[in-house]
Amino acid sequence: MSALADPAPGTVAAADVESIARDVWDSAVPEAPPxxxxxxxxxxxxxxxxxxxxxxxxxxxxxxxxxxxxxxxAAMLRLGxxxxxxxxxxxxxGELANMIGGNVKSLxxxxxxxxxxxxxxxxREVVAGSREVCRAELSRDGARLCVRxxxxxxxxxxxxxxxxxxxx
Amino acid sequence: MKILIVDDSRVMRQIVVRTLRQAGLxxxxxxEADDGRAGFDAVVQHRPQLVLSDWNMPEMxxxxxxxxxxxxxxxxPLVFVTSEGSPEMVSRAEQAGAMSVITKPxxxxxxxxxxxxxxx
Numbered sequence: 001m002s003a004l005a006d007p008a009p010g011t012v013a014a015a016d017v018e019s020i021a022r023d024v025w026d027s028a029v030p031e032a033p034p035x036x037x038x039x040x041x042x043x044x045x046x047x048x049x050x051x052x053x054x055x056x057x058x059x060x061x062x063x064x065x066x067x068x069x070x071x072x073x074a075a076m077l078r079l080g081x082x083x084x085x086x087x088x089x090x091x092x093x094g095e096l097a098n099m100i101g102g103n104v105k106s107l108x109x110x111x112x113x114x115x116x117x118x119x120x121x122x123x124r125e126v127v128a129g130s131r132e133v134c135r136a137e138l139s140r141d142g143a144r145l146c147v148r149x150x151x152x153x154x155x156x157x158x159x160x161x162x163x164x165x166x167x168x
Numbered sequence: 169m170k171i172l173i174v175d176d177s178r179v180m181r182q183i184v185v186r187t188l189r190q191a192g193l194x195x196x197x198x199x200e201a202d203d204g205r206a207g208f209d210a211v212v213q214h215r216p217q218l219v220l221s222d223w224n225m226p227e228m229x230x231x232x233x234x235x236x237x238x239x240x241x242x243x244x245p246l247v248f249v250t251s252e253g254s255p256e257m258v259s260r261a262e263q264a265g266a267m268s269v270i271t272k273p274x275x276x277x278x279x280x281x282x283x284x285x286x287x288x
Contacts, residue, residue: 023273024273027273027274027275028183028272028273073179076179076183077179077182077183078186087178088178088179091177091178091179091180092177092179094177095177095179095180095272098224098251098272099251099272099273101251102250102251102252102253102271102272103251105252105254106252106254110254110256111256114224114251114252115224116176116224116225116226
């Protein structure tokens with residue numbers, strides 16, 4: 001497990017994000033099978049994101065290899081060896097991002113509101129124009145994930161999806 | 169007892185049902201709805217004895233659903249199951265008439281602590 005990037009003053013500490021990500025993953029995905037080692041960017045990444053809007057504006061993204069997302073979903077649904085429905089993988093990824101984002105929200109200036117989770121093929125698509133201020137990478141029983149906190153560069157709302165999840 | 173679970177995530181609804189069972193609080197009739205609007209309609213239609221609701225959902229949020237229920241004179245016990253458990257959110261929930269707030273990710277123990285008095 002490692003924390004990367006220094007937090008911007010007054011925002012979020014990488015160690016806190018790392019702790020949140022670890023707690024959420026261990027609680028929500030308690031029986032995820034080992035997934036092997038390797039750099040995070042070696043696989044195609046699945047990305048879940050949730051916006052924070054208000055006194056502090058930005059995004060929290062969760063990036064995991066597609067295989068990790070699939071196996072985590074199977075573990076969350078107690079499917080055993082059966083493959084989860086792709087819609088459930090998106091759903092679970094969004095929920096994990098939502099849980100992490102909800103906890104990160106408590107670290108940024110209030111008042112603020114959490115948006116609905118979205119999933120996308122690349123975090124850059126939904127955080128375009130934002131600045132990465134914090135990153136935490138975890139390797140847990142072979143599962144790899146990266147949580148990043150992005151601060152909006154403008155005073156306007158981040159690109160909040162109010163219609164539900166997007167397809168990757 | 170009939171329990172209504174309101175969450176826009178199908179995965180989370182399944183996890184809530186399983187956690188009820190793991191907490192020793194299974195065996196109840198479960199009804200599901202996928203947003204606050206559908207949740208309000210389900211309360212009217214199914215008359216559950218308990219509602220477990222997400223907060224942040226499309227169409228109608230959980231807090232707006234709760235306010236609409238209370239405004240309509242419905243006092244069904246409602247517990248929020250949400251990723252946000254800040255004191256401010258808990259205060260807003262209680263002021264709107266919620267029974268309690270369970271923060272995601274949750275455990276069978278946290279379910280039991282809040283729900284056992286209602287379901288046992």
